[in-house]
Amino acid sequence: MGTSPTxxxxxxxxxxxxxxxxxxxxxxxxxxxxxxxPLLELLTWRRAGQQASYLFFGxxxxxxxxxxxxxLSAYYPSISGAAARDPADAGPALLDFCRAYHDELAxxxxxxxxxxxxxxxxxxxxxxLWAVRGRCAQPVHLIEVGASAGIHHLRVDRYRYIVGDxxxxxxxxxxxxxxxxxxxxxPPDLDDVPPIASRIGVDxxxxxxxxxxxxxxxxxxxxxxxxxxxALLAAALExxxxxxxxxxxxxxIDVCPxxxxxxxxxxxxxxxxxxxxxxxxxxxxAAFDEAIDSVGQGGPLFHAWLEPSAAPHHGLADDxxxxxxxxxxxxxxxxALVRVDGHLEWEAPCASP
Numbered sequence: 262m263g264t265s266p267t268x269x270x271x272x273x274x275x276x277x278x279x280x281x282x283x284x285x286x287x288x289x290x291x292x293x294x295x296x297x298x299p300l301l302e303l304l305t306w307r308r309a310g311q312q313a314s315y316l317f318f319g320x321x322x323x324x325x326x327x328x329x330x331x332x333l334s335a336y337y338p339s340i341s342g343a344a345a346r347d348p349a350d351a352g353p354a355l356l357d358f359c360r361a362y363h364d365e366l367a368x369x370x371x372x373x374x375x376x377x378x379x380x381x382x383x384x385x386x387x388x389x390l391w392a393v394r395g396r397c398a399q400p401v402h403l404i405e406v407g408a409s410a411g412i413h414h415l416r417v418d419r420y421r422y423i424v425g426d427x428x429x430x431x432x433x434x435x436x437x438x439x440x441x442x443x444x445x446x447x448p449p450d451l452d453d454v455p456p457i458a459s460r461i462g463v464d465x466x467x468x469x470x471x472x473x474x475x476x477x478x479x480x481x482x483x484x485x486x487x488x489x490x491x492a493l494l495a496a497a498l499e500x501x502x503x504x505x506x507x508x509x510x511x512x513x514i515d516v517c518p519x520x521x522x523x524x525x526x527x528x529x530x531x532x533x534x535x536x537x538x539x540x541x542x543x544x545x546x547a548a549f550d551e552a553i554d555s556v557g558q559g560g561p562l563f564h565a566w567l568e569p570s571a572a573p574h575h576g577l578a579d580d581x582x583x584x585x586x587x588x589x590x591x592x593x594x595x596x597a598l599v600r601v602d603g604h605l606e607w608e609a610p611c612a613s614p
Contacts, residue, residue, distance in 0.1 A: 293352035320369035323481035381605035389565035390454035400458035407537030408462025441607035462508035521556035
């Protein structure tokens with residue numbers, strides 16, 4: 262659009278009201294960052310494709326959770342609990358914190374990846390598997406692109422789901438996913454899903470969940486007010502640490518074609534990603550899409566995703582803004598399965614798949 266990187270970043274932070282729906286603190290701090298050129302220039306050093314506000318606030322939160330001593334911590338419910346101060350007043354403290362910890366922030370911004378692990382999003386994959394079961398009776402091979410630590414999606418069949426007033430999944434599961442159902446009728450039967458024949462993740466930087474610093478980074482990416490989400494993350498991390506899934510380190514553009522050839526010929530495969538494609542540099546998104554499509558060369562491909570409408574999968578006309586989207590083998594358009602909010606606090610019905 263003919264504007265500089267810092268001007269684009271300023272607009273991005275100015276739009277924080279629509280991004281951080283459940284975080285009054287981050288909505289307030291976005292206004293501060295949008296007007297501070299040194300911080301905007303610092304963020305131009307982030308790795309390609311990384312969402313700037315998630316990365317910046319994650320870096321600040323990481324340092325505070327690690328014990329950084331500064332008055333800014335008094336504004337964070339994740340640190341100060343119910344005694345947290347009014348977020349509207351936090352801007353000056355943020356600027357002072359960033360000056361005091363400039364070098365540490367710069368290193369995190371240059372090196373870290375946004376690896377959000379919103380555990381409730383696994384409820385969307387469960388819905389996708391229900392839709393797959395309606396078209397395929399066989400066990401499926403599950404691939405998650407952007408798996409991070411493999412915390413939630415690769416364990417989709419090991420969690421309990423409370424959707425409205427219905428309960429699905431193993432009753433003795435250590436992790437329960439609770440999401441509101443905003444429909445007049447009942448939710449989909451989430452017990453009617455195909456068995457998972459194999460599961461594997463793909464990530465640029467798989468997170469070793471036994472490393473305390475890596476776990477702190479994942480925790481830092483949870484917004485300060487979202488304490489229930491943080492508790493779900495901690496419980497899910499314990500399960501993964503006890504039984505880690507297979508995760509391939511590498512770029513999905515390179516890894517997915519090989520995975521498609523590795524899977525048994527003719528057997529169905531499900532590829533899922535959430536808040537992943539949005540971090541792929543725009544110039545590489547077509548190659549990302551083609552790599553996922555290539556998984557279908559060896560067997561029927563069911564592809565489901567939760568991504569912003571600004572980054573749709575190529576070649577598929579869709580109307581999936583704010584929804585879990587998917588397509589099956591030979592489909593020429595994407596379909597919205599359920600309407601959702603970004604953190605899967607609620608789901609609402611769409612047309613039948």
